[in-house]
Amino acid sequence: MNSTFLQRRYLVSFQSRRLPHIFTDVLVIGSGVAGLRAAIEASRYGQVILVTKGQVIDSNSYFAQGGLAAVMDSSDSLASHVADTMATGCGMSDPAVVEHVISAAPDHIREMREWGVAFDMGDNGLSLGREGGHSAHRIVHAAGDATGRVLTEVLVERARQCESIKIFESCFALDLVTDPPAGGSGASCVGAITYHERYGLQFIRARQTILAAGGAGMLWRESTNPPIATADAIAMVFRAGGAVSDPEMMQFHPTTLYVAGATRSLISEAVRGEGAFLLDRKGHRFMTEYHEMAELAPRDVVSRAILQQMAQTGTTHVYLDVRHLGEEAFAARFPQIDRQCRHFEINPGTDLIPVHPAAHYMIGGARSDLDGRTNLPGLLACGEGSCSGLHGANRLASNSLIEALVIARRCGQVAGEALAAGNGQYAKEFDWANAPSTRTELDLTDIRNSLRSLMWRNVGIVRRGDRLSETLEIVNFWGRYVLDKEFYGTAGWEVQNMLTSAYVISECALRRTETRGVHYREDFPQTDPVWARHQNVRRTEYQLVVE
Ligand SMILES: Cc1cc2nc3c(=O)[nH]c(=O)nc-3n(C[C@H](O)[C@H](O)[C@H](O)COP(=O)(O)OP(=O)(O)OC[C@H]3O[C@@H](n4cnc5c(N)ncnc54)[C@H](O)[C@@H]3O)c2cc1C
Known part of the structure; x- marks a missing residue:
């Protein structure tokens, strides 16, 4: 029997001529760092509508803590950042994309500073943190551990000031519309069916669509992600017949605050970068037995080590020990995490912090190239809902926000070039009926x-x-x-x-x-060299195609 997932093209039935129509040059789906940056760039070329299903700040981006990885110091080098990214990607990162994103990163940090992002400063310029897998201090951060909030607020403000951007909050994108409507190879994207709390179903017709609908963390019981991360990007692209790459690659973060019944909030990698230890319930520091980099080993290694140690000691969690970092110093460097711990009466200066791994970052997503182009003409994709090939089989810490900025800007430019060339079309009217x-x-x-x-x-x-x-x-x-x-x-x-x-x-x-x-x-x-490749998956009406 055919899987129902192959049969359903649109989530709802509709007669397009009966829906309210909105015409725009560029439609952006999502208001995280990727969507906002893409919208700002695209607005230089035409009219932009940005839809987001909650409020504009509801995103993974807003909660990012550690920062953005970029070579900003003369003692560091692009070659070293490239090498760290390639090593972490375990043979699956695309070298051209890695070169492109890492080389462009410093320029994007400078741009964000010009736009008003107040990154933390040290005695000799930017204060640069270090995280697992990086061989140099190169993590740019803001307000200590509130980088995502600071960055998002600046981008939201800038987007709101652009006259050619309209932001629709509480506007859920159900499906990408294609011509022909059934999608598949040869189809192009011509906008989306959306649902607005006040106006109901609408048909937003766009000459170019940029998908920036983020990740999938809510698919797992333990997750660092906020409730918006319900894998909408993967599902929308899949239904439209677009290619999804490497969806099996979900990165789990080793350390989220573990308080039963409470939200799992992230304890950034940067905390281990500053020297925190992982202890089991007996107070034993175990990471030295699992990897030469101990607490700074790659995330997957640390996550598995924690699970193994939990099984051996019969507990539901392990502990982060930051007591030796000093109570005041910790609170100054990680104010948000400090507040979160104290909320549960944990004093990081004197108490151990209970932690547990959780789903964190979806590496897979809409297959895209380094310009954000997907296999559906008229559809570009960026951010966590896309898969450019930068991260390969594992994401290097703090490489995702910077990737979102770099590829989103290109998406905006590519959409603009398509408009100037007269590419992209508005949809024809059509009816779609699902069987009751x-x-x-x-x-x-x-x-x-x-x-x-x-x-x-x-x-x-x-x-x-x-x-x-x-x-x-x-x-x-x-x-x-x-x-x-x-x-x-x-x-x-x-x-x-x-x-x-x-x-x-x-x-x-x-x-x-x-x-x-x-x-x-x-x-x-074992790692099998035959598998040093991406899996691209798409649907036809009758079968799942995995290439
Ligand atoms: C707690 C936490 C800490 C992190 N720390 C870091 C860090 O320090 N450094 C780093 O590089 N990365 C970090 N990450 C990862 C990083 O934040 C994300 O990968 C990045 O922000 C993704 O940006 P985005 O714009 O693609 O997606 P998001 O920021 O998640 O934005 C997606 C947007 O799409 C909207 N949306 C989703 N579905 C729909 C729909 N159907 N219709 C309309 N709108 C929709 C959402 O509401 C949201 O506005 C962290 C992530 C988390 C959760």
Whole structure:
């Protein structure tokens, strides 16, 4: 039987001529760093509409702590940053993209400073932090550990001042519209069907569309991501017949504050960069036994070591020890983390901080080149919802915000060039009708929670073929009665997107029969040179194509 995930093209039925139409030159989906930067650039060439499903600051970007990696000191070099990125990517980073992003990074930091981002300063210029996998101090940060907030606020302010940008908040993009409407190879993107809380369904017709809808962290029970990260980008591109690359590559962060029942908030890598230790419940510093770089080993190594140590000591978490860094110094360098700990009556100066790994960064996404071009003409993609090939099989800390800035600016320029060349078209009218569902009502909260637990258990830090197959069986079963329905609200559409993405992720995780970077297979513990390549996955009406 065909998977329901292959059959559903649009989440809702509609007659396009009956929907309110909005025409724009460029449509940007998402208001994180990628979407905002792309919109600002595109606004130099034409009219831009930016839609975002919550408020403009609801994004992963806003919560970024550590900073942006860039070579800003004469003792550092681009070659060294390139080498660190390539080494962390475990043979899967695309050299041309790495060169491009790393070389452009310093210029983007200068631009952000000119625009008003107040990066933290030291005695001799920018204060540069160091994080795991970097062989030099090159992490630019702002307000200590609130880099994402500072950066986002500056970009939001600048976007709001651009007369040619209109920002629609509470506006959920359901689907990319293609011509022909069924999508697939040869189709081009001509805008999106959106739902606005006040105005209902709308058809935004755009000559160029930039997808910047972010990551997928909410698919896992333990996650550092805010609630917006429901894998909408992967699901939208997949339904439209676009290529999704490397969705099996989810990076897990080793250290989130572990307080049962409370939100999992991130304890930045920079804390270990400043010298924090990881201890088990017996007070034993264990990372020295797992890797020569100890606490600064790559994230996947630290995450697996923590899981193993938890299993050996029969506990639900381990501890970060920052007591030797000094209470005041810690609070000054990491004010946000310090506040978060004290909220739960943990004093970092005297107490150990309970931590646990969690899903953090989706490396995979809409396949794009270094200009953000996807395989669908008219559709560009940037940020966490895309996969340019920079990160390969593992992301080097603080390389994602800088990638978002670099590729988003190019997306804006490429969209502008397409407009100037007269490329891009407005859609023709068409009707789309999904077969009506005869099945029962659903408890969406239950499905969402069950899916998140399933993904954490079976498609988490350590994976195995039989568990991945079981996941696919379950997800396909749930898909049959969730994807056959039409919802009229974001909760239902998000669950449909999460299930679709879980299907795509699990398929690719099952097919990659090796261990590489963040993808660890207990049943295939070795890295296989044959697999030093991307997996590009797309749907046709009848089959899943993985190349
Ligand atoms: C806690 C935390 C700390 C981090 N720290 C760092 C760091 O120090 N350095 C670093 O480089 N990276 C860090 N990262 C990763 C980094 O923040 C993200 O990779 C980056 O911000 C992604 O930017 P983005 O614009 O692509 O996505 P986001 O910032 O997530 O923005 C996505 C946007 O799309 C919108 N959206 C999603 N779906 C839809 C839809 N269907 N319709 C309309 N709008 C939609 C969302 O509401 C949001 O506005 C961190 C991430 C987290 C969660």
